[in-house]
Every structure is written in structure tokens, then in C-alpha cells.
Amino acid sequence: MKPIILQGHERSLTQIVFNAEGDLLFTASKDHIINVWFTSNGERLGTFGGAVGGAKHNGTVWTVACDSESKYLMSGGADNTMRMWEVNTGKCLKVWEYETAVKRVAWSEDDELVLGITEQRQGQPSIIRVYALNREDGASQSDEPIQTITLTGSKATVALFAPLSDNILVGHESGKVSKYSVKTGEEVLVNEDGHRGEITDIQLSPDGTYFITSSKDKTARIWDSETLDEMKVYATETPLNSACIAPLRPYVILGGGQDAMAVTTTSQRAGKFESRFWHKLFEEEVGRVRGHFGPINTLAVHPQGKAYASGAEDGFVRVHWFDESYFRSRPFGDLEPEVEV
């Protein structure tokens, strides 16, 4: 397996996402710019921001999300704005401004809705806003959200739309996982028994019936999207920054490392900068991929399960296309359930 190393950022990565076909990879970083790459050969198609005189985020880009048609891109940053971009041209279509930074954005399944989480700071509460978008004319968007959810208690750190987009699945700073209704803005379900630390990432399974969260409490957990029941726990020895579920094969990929301030006192051999593959069903570690010089901040898996990418504190993105041996692997022999490839 030869990774493609993308060095288009000057600072650490914050979030990376594939588009629906998996041919594009969007990478957001603390250097204010979003890059888009062809995943097949690592060629950079362009940058969102960075051109002289063009619109761009004026601070860390915390989050990025692409719709299923690869037409529009949403991003949120520390400059207290959420932006909408045209994927094919890199043009900034719309800017929403807030009181605090935007930490997470996500699209609904039908691409009609988009949500953004703003940070709790300076006396401002953490708020999730949901917007209905005009998909015909990208440049004319409403300033007013159709739903505003003000969070009381622990702030929201990550969120995404549940299947069918009636509900929003939210991960909180306290480790709580909850579900809010888009229509009423009320909390429908909550599970506080899982994580004991801040939830750092949330990603849906290919069919949407379950999702994975990673947390600073050194575990990743899989939850039922409908009932919020905890299904699986993957306990590692480092705080986790990201987790994703690989399609095709029964694996989950976890990434983490310790805080940036502890990096210089850590030996690379301590193995904290590796992406770890865990068996989804047996909750056993089955492999590791090394390469980064810093903690992995974000992981994304190709929607068809052919590749995965990791972005780290060291500013590099590594795209790994799986070898054939990965698809044939059966680490637990006959115990392994049959999976269609």
C-alpha cells in the first residue's frame, strides 16, 4: 500500500471529507484554506480561498461538508462565519455571520437542509441552526434559519442528520449523545451512559442505521441511530480524535493521539500517531497504519470502501488505497461473517 501524501496545508488539519463518488477529497485546516483533491492521483483541483482578492475564511476552518451531488460545499470557521461554495469553481456563494465560531456543518440526506453548530463562548450559548437551501440558485440563500436549537447544559461539539433527515444526532462535550427533532427543535432521546469525555467526531454507517463516535475518553462507540442504544465499544489507550466505519469490510478506523502540547515528549514508537483498524464486531484491533508525525485529527473513508484518508496535526493528508489483500482478509478465519464484496 503506497499512500499519496498531500501537502497543501501549512497548518494542522481539522476535517477531511470525501464526496459521494469518492473521487474528490476536501481538506480543511487551520491555515484558513480549504483544498480539494482528486483522490485517484492526488492532483489538487483547487482551493476555496487563497486566490488574491477572493473571498475566504479569515481564521481556522473548523469544518467542511460536501453535498451528495458534489455541487455545493459548506464550511465553518473561527472567523464566526459559515460559508457556501460552488465546488466546480471555488466561488464563495453565501456567507452567514454569527457571534461565535462555527464548529461543525452537515448536510441532510436530500441536500435540502444544512446545519451548523456555533461554539459556546463569550456568554453565547451553543446553538444548532438548520437552514433550508435554494438549490437552483446557489447565490440567493435565506439568512434566516428554519430551526434554531439552543443547547442548555453541555455544549454540542459534533452533529449530523439522522437517516431521513427528521432528526439530528448530536455529540456533546460531556460525552452525551442526543437526538433532536428538526421540526420541533426538541430533544427526543438522550444517552448519557456512554462516553465519559468530549465527543470529537461522529460519522454515519453506510446504511445509516448506526453511527460511530470518537471521544477524548479513549474509546469509540457505535450507536443505534434509532434508539441511541450503545452497540459496540472500542477501547484504546489514547484519546481519539476521529473514527469512521469502513464500507465493504467489517472494520472501523480510529485515529487519535494525545494533545498537541504533549507531542514533543512522546516517542513516535509509542504508536499514538497511527490509524488503527479495529474489527467492528469482535472489538479487537486488527491492524495499524503508520506514517504521520503528529496526532491524527481527522479520518475519512471512501464511500465505496476502496480507500481511506487521514489528516493530522503535522499538516499532511495521506490517502491510502487498499490493497487486494485487505479485501480478502479474514483475521478471525471461520468466525468471520460473510460480507459481500
Next chain:
Amino acid sequence: MSAIKTIKEDWAADEELGDDLPPTTETTVDGITTIVSWKLNNLDQKVKVTRRVRRRLQTQLVSHTVAERKHLPKFGLDKGKPSGPDRTTTIIGENLHFKISATTNKAVEVEQKEDIAARATGGKTVVCRKCKGNHFTAKCPFKDQLAAIDNVDGDGMDEEPGLDKAGGLQAKGMGGVGGKYVPPGQRGGGAGESMYRPRDEYPTLRITSLSYDAEDEDLEALFAPFGHVMRANVVRDRETRESRGLGFVSFERKQDAEKAMAKMNGFGYDSLILSVSWSMPREPRP
């Protein structure tokens, strides 16, 4: 522009600057393409870059939208750049060994090390002192027979008193089994003389779910009220020096240790509940 031209920094530097770099040329011979391109380095000197590549066409079936995206013009910082990966932003990494397996990584590493060790000795010429075979003397298959002959000869060298049979046959420093080094104090099965009292002689408590911030001194201070603490230490990671949340405390007297265990098991310390038990002697290492 002319002002720059008059200041000649280096006689070897090319006089031509800036715009008129020779065009990139490509020649293909026997399937190997030679690409000659020119660029300016940071001293404004012309640099010739020659790359030889073999191109192989790979066909891939993709959906229409993906194929159309391949022809999009570049935008943002890459505006106007030609298609194809730019070597300043994209590099191909080294081949990674990645295998999905149920064993943990550590087991694999140990195996590899042993492999390397085996190969290292395989490369050298090893001659047995007993039978002149291609192996270490200690592993000689004929050593029993040859030793018997040696003894008949009355060599004397092998008849050192106090050494048992196996020890007498082997080179000094070689241990009993498998040719691994065994320190003199531990040879022949019996425990040798040691300078230190073995740790297990003192009643020792094992403290788990200990705060990661606790130091040896904290642990000693915590258990000092129960009696004289001989030793208190926190177990740390060998590489990172991070605490592993585990500590050992040895008391001089057993009743003190019992008292401490009764009192401290379940004691809240730095927002964690301590669990205290007797320290079990470690099983012999393989």
C-alpha cells in the same frame, strides 16, 4: 528588469533571467519518456530538471459526473496550472506494510526481530569448536559424545569442580537452555548470591486506579501514617515516562501493611477510588 541585469551576482549564473526559460521537452524512447524542464531556483539561477518515467495506461470505469470533473479547470491557488499532479503538493509515500490480522502488532514486531537475529548469524561463518560444523558450539548435536571422549582423554579442562554437566560443556557465559545468555548468579537452576534483598521479602501492596499525577513521594506520604514505608514507587511507561496508574508500596512490617490495606482500599484520592491488594510475585519471564 535592466537594473537587475547589470548586477551580476555570479559569473557562473546564467545571464538570462526570468521569462525566457527554455520550453519543457518530452522525448519517448522504448516506452521511457524523458522530460526535461527548466526552473529558477531561489537564487534566480536556471536549473535543468530531467525526469525519466515509464508511462503505463490504466483504464478505469467511472460515472459521467466523475469523468466530467476530471476536465474541470483549476481554481483558487492552482488557477491556470496544467492538469496532472503538482510535485510540490503531491508526493507518493513509501510502500507501507499493512496487513489485517488478529494478532496484535507487538507479536509481529517480536517475530520480525527474531527473524533478523537468525539472519544475522546465518550470514557469518560460525564454526563449532567440537565438531567443526556450521553451528555454535553450544548447539552442537554431538556434544554429548564428544564430551565423553574429552573426559576419557583426561583433558582436565572440562573437569572443573562445582559445575554440573551441562554447564561444564558449554562455553563460559552460555546458559543452560537454548544458548541464551544467563547471568552467572542464575546458572544451574539455583539462585545465586545477590547484592540486594529480593523485593518480595517485604510485604508489598499493589495500588491500582491511582491518579496519573501521583508521584513516588505522594504515594509514600499517603502510606507513611500506617508504618515505616520501605519503598514506594509508581509504575511508568518506559518510553513516555507517563504514569500507568499503578503503584507499589512495601512496608517493613506485615501488620502495618495489613492495616494500610484495610484502610486504603476504596479510599478516595484525587477523585479516584484506590484499590489496594497484595502484590503477587511476578511469574518467571519466558
